[in-house]
Amino acid sequence: MGHTKHNPIIRAIFNDDDIVLDAVKDLRANGYNVSEVYSPFPIHGLDEALGLKRTRLSTAAFFYGLVGLFFSSWLTYYTMIMDWPQNIGGKPNAMWFLNMPSFVPVMFELTVFFAAHLMCWSYFAVNGLYPGAKAQNPDPRTTDDHFLMEVELEGEETDLTAKLQELGALEISKIEA
Amino acid sequence: MFEFSSKAKQFAIALTLVGAILWLVGYALNGPSSSEGDHGSEAHATEMHEAAGHDSHAEDNHVDHSAHDDEAHGDYPGEAHAAMIEASMDDSHGGIHSDHDAHAEHEAHQIANRPWSALYVAAFFFLGLGLGQLFFLGLQYVAQVGWSAGILRIMEAQAFAIVIPLIAIAIIGLLGIGHVHHMFHWLLEGIDEVGHPNYDSLIADKTSYLNPVFFMIRIVIYMTGWIWAAKTLRKNSLLSDSGDGLAMWKKNRGVAAAFTVFYAVTSSTSAWDMIMSIDTHWFSTLFGWYTFSGMFVSSFAALILLTLYVKSKGLADWINENHLHDLGKFMFAFSVFWTYLWFSQFVLIWYANIPEEVTYYMQRFDEYKVPFFTMVSLNFIFPVLAVLSRPAKRVPGTLIMAAVFVLVGHYMDHYIMVMPGTVGDHYGFGLLELGAILFFAGLFIMVVFRSLASAPLLHKNHPMITESKYFQQ
Numbered sequence: 001m002g003h004t005k006h007n008p009i010i011r012a013i014f015n016d017d018d019i020v021l022d023a024v025k026d027l028r029a030n031g032y033n034v035s036e037v038y039s040p041f042p043i044h045g046l047d048e049a050l051g052l053k054r055t056r057l058s059t060a061a062f063f064y065g066l067v068g069l070f071f072s073s074w075l076t077y078y079t080m081i082m083d084w085p086q087n088i089g090g091k092p093n094a095m096w097f098l099n100m101p102s103f104v105p106v107m108f109e110l111t112v113f114f115a116a117h118l119m120c121w122s123y124f125a126v127n128g129l130y131p132g133a134k135a136q137n138p139d140p141r142t143t144d145d146h147f148l149m150e151v152e153l154e155g156e157e158t159d160l161t162a163k164l165q166e167l168g169a170l171e172i173s174k175i176e177a
Numbered sequence: 178m179f180e181f182s183s184k185a186k187q188f189a190i191a192l193t194l195v196g197a198i199l200w201l202v203g204y205a206l207n208g209p210s211s212s213e214g215d216h217g218s219e220a221h222a223t224e225m226h227e228a229a230g231h232d233s234h235a236e237d238n239h240v241d242h243s244a245h246d247d248e249a250h251g252d253y254p255g256e257a258h259a260a261m262i263e264a265s266m267d268d269s270h271g272g273i274h275s276d277h278d279a280h281a282e283h284e285a286h287q288i289a290n291r292p293w294s295a296l297y298v299a300a301f302f303f304l305g306l307g308l309g310q311l312f313f314l315g316l317q318y319v320a321q322v323g324w325s326a327g328i329l330r331i332m333e334a335q336a337f338a339i340v341i342p343l344i345a346i347a348i349i350g351l352l353g354i355g356h357v358h359h360m361f362h363w364l365l366e367g368i369d370e371v372g373h374p375n376y377d378s379l380i381a382d383k384t385s386y387l388n389p390v391f392f393m394i395r396i397v398i399y400m401t402g403w404i405w406a407a408k409t410l411r412k413n414s415l416l417s418d419s420g421d422g423l424a425m426w427k428k429n430r431g432v433a434a435a436f437t438v439f440y441a442v443t444s445s446t447s448a449w450d451m452i453m454s455i456d457t458h459w460f461s462t463l464f465g466w467y468t469f470s471g472m473f474v475s476s477f478a479a480l481i482l483l484t485l486y487v488k489s490k491g492l493a494d495w496i497n498e499n500h501l502h503d504l505g506k507f508m509f510a511f512s513v514f515w516t517y518l519w520f521s522q523f524v525l526i527w528y529a530n531i532p533e534e535v536t537y538y539m540q541r542f543d544e545y546k547v548p549f550f551t552m553v554s555l556n557f558i559f560p561v562l563a564v565l566s567r568p569a570k571r572v573p574g575t576l577i578m579a580a581v582f583v584l585v586g587h588y589m590d591h592y593i594m595v596m597p598g599t600v601g602d603h604y605g606f607g608l609l610e611l612g613a614i615l616f617f618a619g620l621f622i623m624v625v626f627r628s629l630a631s632a633p634l635l636h637k638n639h640p641m642i643t644e645s646k647y648f649q650q
Contacts, residue, residue, distance in 0.1 A: 044649045058567065059566075101520075101528070104520060105524075
């Protein structure tokens with residue numbers, strides 16, 4: 001996602017998650033800006049090492065769940081009590097609240113449904129993943145067993161490439177901004 | 178190494194003694210004239226008797242009510258509800274005790290039951306704190322869990338908390354068999370003798386299972402199996418410190434697997450025996466899981482408090498916010514699981530509305546309304562809101578708050594499981610209940626801290642101890 005395009009980018013490829021994690025910590029400690037890491041699987045501690053802000057998706061999910069809860073309450077009220085009162089099993093149906101226990105399964109399911117679906121769509125929207133979106137992956141090997149790191153180039157290029165090689169990079173390439 | 182300081186020891190002994198004294202004072206004061214105030218047992222019985230007589234008139238109309246409902250008119254919501262109340266009142270206060278003297282005796286029994294019920298609720302609550310962690314400890318070996326290796330010693334210590342409550346439950350069971358109290362309806366004399374005034378044909382059919390001898394045999398089997406598991410898991414864990422960690426871990430995995438199978442059966446049967454048999458006429462097929470889930474979640478709350486206490490002493494710095502996060506997740510997840518079972522049990526009974534089942538809930542709605550609904554919010558809504566978010570599970574403050582909610586809530590849950598069947602509407606929270614809690618709390622601290630102090634807090638040769646130290650999420 002949106003890294004600044006002012007400086008050229010150096011791409012380095014690694015083949016071990018621990019080496020990547022150590023390299024990120026080392027580079028950031030030396031003042032470099034590691035703008036992105038591509039990995040075939042989540043690396044524990046990488047978010048923190050990259051200094052990423054925590055996602056707000058979980059907060060959104062809570063409110064999506066609330067939306068589902070209110071929607072299902074309204075739905076059961078409208079369909080079962082108000083518009084066409086239905087007496088099932090002799091349960092009190094003059095007030096929504098009295099018949100509420102029988103609606104709990106519906107309320108539970110719709111809460112989960114809303115939280116899960118809206119969270120999924122939010123994730124796609126935020127990440128620009130729509131049908132037909134072009135893959136932003138710079139190297140297909142990062143979906144298998146390699147790790148790619150993008151570092152903003154500041155200062156001498158040779159310093160950074162030497163540093164990356166020392167940290168265990170297998171391949172290094174430069175992308176002009 | 179954890180040290181059971183003399184200050185903590187004195188505190189625990191003081192709790193036990195104060196608890197015992199409060200309970201004894203409560204026991205001496207317990208009676209119709211003191212705790213019930215102006216509600217003399219005789220007067221109360223008369224009043225209730227009249228109410229029961231009135232209800233039997235209402236009972237005749239019951240059929241009409243249901244007929245109305247069947248015609249799908251049911252635009253008056255109170256109808257079904259009222260019918261349920263009548264059914265319940267009839268069962269708990271009329272029915273077999275329609276004779277006035279028998280009714281007064283029943284009331285007197287309920288009042289006399291209160292000290293023992295108070296002791297029983299507290300014993301069962303503290304049994305749960307140990308038993309939940311004993312099962313969780315076994316689970317760590319069976320599921321080959323790595324992250325928890327650094328907390329195992331605290332779980333081991335907490336698992337020993339089952340011993341004293343089990344003894345207390347066995348003693349209260351024996352006293353019931355000796356007719357010192359009448360908590361267990363099926364222990365009444367002549368319950369299965371045709372023609373005896375106490376004869377109850379429904380319970381008579383169950384006496385091949387619910388009889389004093391088999392009951393005590395089962396209690397002894399539970400005690401033996403559970404205490405054996407707690408002791409063996411602990412013994413092998415201590416041996417691993419000086420020997421081959423992997424070999425001892427494998428041995429413990431075998432022990433834990435055997436225990437898990439044993440517990441799968443006994444968790445249900447013990448819940449039937451110790452709790453469900455109090456309401457002898459009533460039965461629920463998921464009662465075992467329901468009881469277990471309550472025990473499990475309260476044991477996590479206790480484990481969190483214990484872990485934070487140990488950490489606050491500057492010990493166990495290998496237990497960090499990642500481990501707390503997982504414990505918090507377990508507490509969160511199982512409070513939801515408990516709610517799920519609670520609601521599943523309730524909604525099926527509410528929906529089916531079969532009198533013999535619904536009486537159980539009607540009594541709780543009528544006579545225990547406030548504790549009943551407080552308990553549900555304490556056990557579900559509060560913990561869910563308190564530890565829903567990730568950061569809340571990683572700091573002591575919110576965890577402690579949620580743990581206290583859960584502990585109080587599950588004490589109330591056990592209270593509501595036991596009390597309606599033993600003391601009816603003569604319930605309350607006074608010297609007896611408080612004394613019983615303090616008594617078992619003091620013993621809990623004594624047992625758990627002693628075994629915590631008897632061994633290093635960290636496994637030396639556990640095969641996954643490194644994984645636990647570097648656990649991150």
